[in-house]
Every structure is written in C-alpha cells, then in structure tokens.
Amino acid sequence: MNPENKTLLEVRDLKVHYGSRGGLFGGGTVVKAVDGISFSVAAGETVGLVGESGSGKTTVGRAIIKLAPVTSGVVLWEGRDVVSALTDSEFRPYRKHIQMIFQDPYGSLNPRLTVEAIVGEALEIHFPELSASERRARVAELLHQVDLKPDHARRYPHEFSGGQRQRIGIARALAVNPRLIICDEPVSALDVSVQAQIINLLQDLQEKLGLAYLFIGHDLGVVEHISSRVLVMNGGKIVESGSCEEIYRNPKDDYTKRLLAAVPEL
C-alpha cells in the first residue's frame, strides 16, 4: 500500500467511559462507550471501522482528536503520546496532522459563512503567516482539488447539493495539509451515485497526497471497498480485525457473522 509502512497513529487500550463519577442521580451507571481498544494506522493506508449505532465507533474517532474525554489508554502520534499527556493548547499543532470530515455536511458547515471563509478559517489559525491574497489563492487551489469551481468560493452552504457540501468539508479538512483524515460516515447521507463520486474523490486524494484515512461507517460494502483493513466494533470493543478479504470470506466473531448475514444481497 505504501512504501514505508510507517505507523502514524497508534491507539493502545483506549477507554472512554461516561458518567463514572456518580453524576446527578448518584447511582453511577457507567456507559462504556469505548472499552479498551487498540489499533494502528500507517501512513497512506485506509483502515475501516464498522459497527452499528452505539457500538462506539464515532467516539473512537472523536477521542483521537481530543473531542471526547479519554478515561484511560494512550493515543500515540508518530510514537508520541498526544492525547492524555497534552493540554488542549499543546495539542493544537496535532490538529494540523489529523483532520475530520462528518456525516452531515450541512450540519458541519457554518451557514453564515461563505465557502471561502469556511475553508480559509483553518488557514488563518494554522498558517497565520499567509497574506489575504495568498490565502485566497490557496482556497481556490483547495476547491480545485475537490472539483469545485473557483466562483463557488463566494457562495453559502445552502446553495450547494449534499455531495458538493461534502466536497466543501473535504476542502476544509485538506486546508492544513493533514496526514490522517478521520472520515465519520462521510457518504451515509448521500445518494448512491453521489456516494460513488465522493468515494472516488477520497481515493484520488489519497493517491495524490499520500493521506491516511480512518474510515468509519456502517455500510459494509462501502467500508470494504475503500479500506485495506477493517476493524469491527460492537459494545465498545473491537470484536474482529483483519484484511477485508479475511473478514468477508471467513468471519470469526459471531457479531461479524450476524452483521454480514444482515446485509441484503443484490
């Protein structure tokens, strides 16, 4: 897949538990959203993470970029513990390396900002040395990379279709030259024909820019298509992992078997 196979991200025994302090109602029921999972992502590869709602897959993605509180375990970026060891401001430089795209592109774009402002915002924060005209040029280049037109920069999110909005979200993620993008169900809300375009775009960008993806999804067909390895999550744990072919042809875990059996076949 990639020449060096250098590990970018390593997650070890990650746990995210909610409500462990007893909370308002004193009883202290603990929700183990993520309960001791370990995996790694190498440069330039795509790792798929599948599971149903409530399996904890989204929480994993959020914990990696410090958007969910880590109860225990470590997240290593190129060998360095970055999540539990660092404060939010110390973590900021790593946000450049790890970006995220979301399921609902409309909900994740500020409706009052133009596309130029949405994509440019990240540049202002992470590349303050750029002049306004340099920034504008970079935004144009990013829009081109995701197959949007230069004049789209002056428009607002509501003027775009779902697929185009997802392209805007991708352009925003690419703005800071990330090396890993966490894709949280990026095509689940899209029509199949648009889904195919976005998947192809993600693969083209990976080839061009050497990006790694952690691709979170519930559609086994889509996840299998884009990933080289797949992790299957259920109840906060990884119940099975391996190459797509292995898992598809010879699932070992009962839950994986049930999941595969539930997929209606064409």
Place this chain on the structure above:
Amino acid sequence: MPLLDVQNLRVTFVTEDGEVKAVDNVSFSVEPGETVAVVGESGSGKSVTALSLARLVPIPPARYDGGKILFDGKDLFSMGRRELQAMRGAKISYVFQEPSTSLNPVFRVRNQIAEAIHLHRHDVKDVRAEILHLLDLVGIRDAARVMDAYPHQLSGGMQQRVMIAMAIACRPALLVADEPTTALDVTIQAQILELLRELRKKLGMAVLLITHNFAIVANIADRVLVMYHGKIVEQGTVAEVLRHPKHPYTKALLACIPKLGTKQRRLPVIDHELLASQQP
C-alpha cells in the same frame, strides 16, 4: 382488477424558480397482495408518487396536472373529502422513514395506536386487547410494557415496529412504506424487512415500498419501478430489472454500488449529461 391503478399521473410543484415536474406521466399498477418497489435517488419523484396515492401532497405548492389514481376501481380525484378521509388509514396506510418524528412524543404508544382504531374500526369492542394483538403481530414481545411507553423510551427499531402496528391497525389493503429502514442499523433493517414480509403473508396486504436501496428491492419485492427525474424509466420483475437492466440509468445506478466481496479499484459514476442526451 388491480388494487391500485395509476394512469398518466402528473404532479407539478410551483416554486419561485419556476415549475418542477416532480411526477411526470407515471403509470403503474399494484395487484392485491403484491410487493412493488419504487427505486430512485433523491429528487426522482418516488416519495411524491407515494404521497399522491392518498392525495397527501400539499396543494399548493403542488398541483395535480392530470392522470388518474384508481383504488379498487374508484377514482381518488372524484372522491369527496369524507370519502377520502375514510379511505386514508383504513384502506391505504403509510409508514415513513423516521419513526421518531412520525410518532407523537407526548402520547404513550397505546394512545397513538388507539387513535387509529377509534377513527376507523368501530367493530372493535376491547381496544386494549386489540392494541396488544397488534403489538404482538409486529413482533413486540413485552407488549404490555411497550404500550405504556413514550416513543423516546423505545429504540429506533421498536419505534418503527410501533409505526407499523399503527399502519396495520385497520388492516389496509395497501401499505405504503417510504424508506422504512433507512434510519435503522443493518441488523435491525433485516428484522423490519422480515416483519413486512411476514405481515404481507398473514394479512394479505399489498406493499408499495419506496427505497433508494437496490439490495432491499432484491430482498423483498416482486416487481420494481425505477424512477429518474419524475419518470418511470424502467419496470419489470425484480429478477429482470436487477439481472438484465435495460435503461442506461438503471445500469449506471446498479454499477456504482460497492458490492461486498468484489474488489473494484474505482467505482463507475453516473454521467447525467450523457443520460439526458439519450432520453427520447
């Protein structure tokens, strides 16, 4: 005689940017007890077609521009309000995509099911027993508990079962299910599809299933209609359409779905301009 016979239906939406032909000269029929799927992407007109069957499309912005909808041989457009109201729910009923927004959050499950029974089924003496029976029919085991629950206390799959219980309360001849499993997880989706199949057999009702998912069509339908830009571009038995699609749109749509166990490097995409140029 078909249960439902739609002839040359046209529904137009009047918008600020001009008129949109949402349903453009659509004809199809559904036989009693048959499952027919309507597949298409967003904006293809499949949901508007489904809603038109009980004249549920709001006028304005919509306008019926012609055609006939015959239900049991009776023309829907010549029915008065009362006659139409008596038919809705009793003969033709709906299940929608998002059970959490279709159920009323402030009423218990039993009140919501009871409403349908009170409105249409004057023959029922013991409403409570009928509710329990309906919940049992849709595979809810602890019906006594569920009937006292509020919608938010139930999972998505359970909510959809409750919706289906309400929809079959009057033993409709036709159940229109508009993306009934789209909001659900795959394992729950499989259960709901199995339930629809079972109910169709038990109650002998016809099902019109609206979906964007070809795999669901393959699984449950007898016949399929493919919609694109307000038109039915192809229709036939599921085996015919899925194995030997004739229309270029159907072919393209089937090709761009990633399939488990068949590794392709790139997904084919649909060239809408090319398709438009091939339209007769």
